[in-house]
Amino acid sequence: MTKQELFENIKRKQSFLCVGLDTDFKKIPEHLYEEEDPIYAFNKAIVDATARYCVAYKPNTAFYESLGTKGLWALEKTIEYIRTKYPDQFIILDAKRGDIGNTSEMYAKSAFEHLKATAITVAPYMGEDSVSPFLNYPKKWVILLALTSNKGSQDFQLVEDANGEKLFEKVLKKSQEWGTDEQLMYVVGATQGSMFADIRKHAPNHFLLVPGVGAQGGSLEEVVKYGMNKECGLLVNSSRAIIYADSSESFASAASIEAKKVQTEMAKYLQAII
Numbered sequence: 001m002t003k004q005e006l007f008e009n010i011k012r013k014q015s016f017l018c019v020g021l022d023t024d025f026k027k028i029p030e031h032l033y034e035e036e037d038p039i040y041a042f043n044k045a046i047v048d049a050t051a052r053y054c055v056a057y058k059p060n061t062a063f064y065e066s067l068g069t070k071g072l073w074a075l076e077k078t079i080e081y082i083r084t085k086y087p088d089q090f091i092i093l094d095a096k097r098g099d100i101g102n103t104s105e106m107y108a109k110s111a112f113e114h115l116k117a118t119a120i121t122v123a124p125y126m127g128e129d130s131v132s133p134f135l136n137y138p139k140k141w142v143i144l145l146a147l148t149s150n151k152g153s154q155d156f157q158l159v160e161d162a163n164g165e166k167l168f169e170k171v172l173k174k175s176q177e178w179g180t181d182e183q184l185m186y187v188v189g190a191t192q193g194s195m196f197a198d199i200r201k202h203a204p205n206h207f208l209l210v211p212g213v214g215a216q217g218g219s220l221e222e223v224v225k226y227g228m229n230k231e232c233g234l235l236v237n238s239s240r241a242i243i244y245a246d247s248s249e250s251f252a253s254a255a256s257i258e259a260k261k262v263q264t265e266m267a268k269y270l271q272a273i274i
């Protein structure tokens with residue numbers, strides 16, 4: 001998907017919501033255990049209930065890998081279902097990959113050729129040759145970790161060098177030598193508040209993937225205030241607060257209500273730019 005296509009979808013749906021498919025077998029409603037593939041059945045119902053309110057889905061691979069081959073099969077089927085039934089959705093494989101070049105090539109092949117995701121999250125720590133294999137796919141995206149939502153983001157990402165430059169700022173600057181804003185996005189946690197203004201100093205035009213609203217308590221209003229640009233430039237993810245809104249047989253309609261709530265707030269913010 002191109003950046004322009006993504007922005008068109010955001011305008012048409014009045015939403016920049018990404019629904020996180022962090023599907024935990026222990027948290028899905030018990031009645032689904034009777035299904036042949038409970039994880040897939042859960043995801044399918046969540047996707048059907050939320051697709052009209054979001055522009056992206058983000059399955060986090062950890063939840064699927066933890067179940068072995070059954071989980072991986074559910075992940076493949078989920079991505080295939082979204083691709084065929086909702087082809088306008090931007091599908092982010094949240095795998096946080098990155099390794100020496102020939103290994104990254106295999107990770108890229110798995111994400112883009114086999115699973116056919118639109119984007120993958122990548123850790124920048126191993127540098128250019130660990131990231132560039134993911135950038136060889138037209139219309140596919142690399143989402144580099146810049147300033148994450150967790151407490152540990154202070155351990156390395158906020159550390160300053162002798163000139164007062166923080167590590168996440170170096171990541172933003174250096175990585176722009178590797179790819180354009182048509183193929184690179186950055187992860188910035190919603191919990192980082194006014195730090196979005198610093199991010200925008202270094203990456204004014206890039207899309208940002210913003211996890212951390214909902215269960216982690218980040219503020220959508222602050223993210224928009226400091227992070228939105230003229231093409232929106234934001235994909236805001238919420239996982240648990242939407243997909244586990246209810247654990248009864250009405251789980252899907254509860255997820256739909258939660259997604260709609262976030263979308264309604266987003267539509268209000270989008271008025272400023274469209």
Ligand SMILES: O=C(O)c1cc(=O)[nH]c(=O)n1[C@@H]1O[C@H](COP(=O)(O)O)[C@@H](O)[C@H]1O
Pocket residue numbers: 020022060094121147148149150187188189211212213214215216237238239240241
């Ligand atoms: O890369 C990510 O998506 C990510 C980066 C980050 O800084 N913080 C973060 O929470 N995430 C992911 O975003 C999702 C957040 O889920 P909820 O807290 O349930 O909305 C999880 O899949 C996390 O792995």
